[in-house]
Amino acid sequence: MTQTANHTPATETLPEELIRSIESWERPVIIAHVPPDADALGAMFAVARGFGSTGATASVALPEASLSQRLAFLHEWAEPRIAGVEEFAQADGFVVVDTAKKPRCNLPGGLPEEWNAGRRIVNIDHHASNTRFGDINWVVGDASSSCELVFHLLEVWARPVDELSASLLYAGIHTDTAGFSLPNTSGSALAAAAQLVERGARVTELGERLCRSQRLSEFRLLRIIYANTRLTPDERIAYSTADYREITDAGCAAADIDDQVSIPRSLLGTRLALLLTEGVRGKTRINFRGDAGVSVLALAKSFGGGGHDAAAGAILEGPIPEVLAQVLPQAERYLDDLG
Ligand SMILES: [Mn+2]
Structure with a gap:
């Protein structure tokens, strides 16, 4: 692979075998x-669009x-073909x-x-905890995002990155x-x-959609998470919770739990932030966030989870109070050990 000024070191680790392999696929599922x-x-849709530009029929796994x-x-922007059982069988x-x-995997x-x-x-990923489950793995733990990696992939693969793919990435x-x-x-x-902005990424519209487009249901959920913080x-650990009843009463569902851990995390002086949510009845999902150099990955792993140094997650059986009683003392000991 030739190296140009545009390529970051991440590109140098892209296995040559990866592009050789995907080039021959006609019915891939992303x-x-x-x-x-x-x-x-964004990464899933942009990869599918990369295949589309070769004439392949790519579909994406995205249960509604x-x-x-x-x-x-x-999803409305990208209009992907959705993979069902048949697409999986024919892939x-x-x-x-x-x-x-x-x-x-979301199947x-x-x-x-x-x-x-x-x-x-x-397998294309930027999670340090990636288990390399693919036949070909391109895992770059210090890449900002999978979208950054997919952008480099499309460049090396010589697939067009149009205004829509640029926006998704x-x-x-x-x-x-x-x-x-x-x-x-x-x-x-x-x-x-x-480079994505130069290719037409819709910066203003994305800023509005991603940062200033709360639905009333999501707003109600944030109010609960503020109140429960x-x-x-x-004061080293800030945490909040939303149980199944609170989430559904707000008009939300498990899929709407995303980065609300940013609320406890936003408190001054917090080294570790936790959000415990029961989007699925009887299961508690924990989002861990570390600040001031605190890695939360080992803590999340001790509960069977994974992720990145600064952002990780785990899912435990049991209601929130039970899980909190177990996680909070362990998180305190974890910080003590870090000194
Ligand atoms: Mn990511």
Whole structure:
């Protein structure tokens, strides 16, 4: 692969085998994680559009209930072909983006357990905890987002990045860096974003849609999360909760739980923020966020979860009070050990 000034070091790690493999696919299915965020959706749709420009018939795995109200516009923009059981049966290969482990794949119902049945999986991701479950893995732990990686992929693959693909990819970089405010806002992330803007990414509309387009239902949920926010006595940990009743009474569903952990996280002096939500009755999802250099990945892993250093998650069986009673003391000990 030739190296040009536009390529970040991430491109140098792109396995040559990856493009050789996907080039021959005519009916690929593109998959991301559950619940899909803007990075997952943007990367998935942009990869599908890359295949579309070669004449291949790509479809995306996106069960309807898994799409949040806030991000439904990305789906409306991209108008992807949705993969059902039939598309999975006929697929000649799979691209999984932004997904740290295979069981996190957001799949339609009715698939056999071994859904890839010997067909190749290409795994493109920026989660440090990625288990390399693909047959070809391109995992760049210090990339800002999967969308940044997909942008480089499309460039090396010589697929057009039109105004719509640029917008989808920009959405992922914008969201995964929390509006270019997190430590993963690297030079390469900003350079990719700049190139996407030059290609016509809809910056103003995306800013409005992603940052200033709360539905009343989402607003009600935020009010609950503000009201439920607590601090530990030493104020190092801020946490909040929303149980099943609170989420549904607000008019929201499991798919609408996204980055609301930013509320407890926004308190001055917080080193570790937690959000515990019961989007699915009887299961507690925890979002972990670390600030001031606190990595939360090992903590999330101790509960069977995964993610990044600064942002990780886990899902535990049981109602919120039970899980909180277990997680909070462990999180305090974890901070004590970090010193
Ligand atoms: Mn991501």
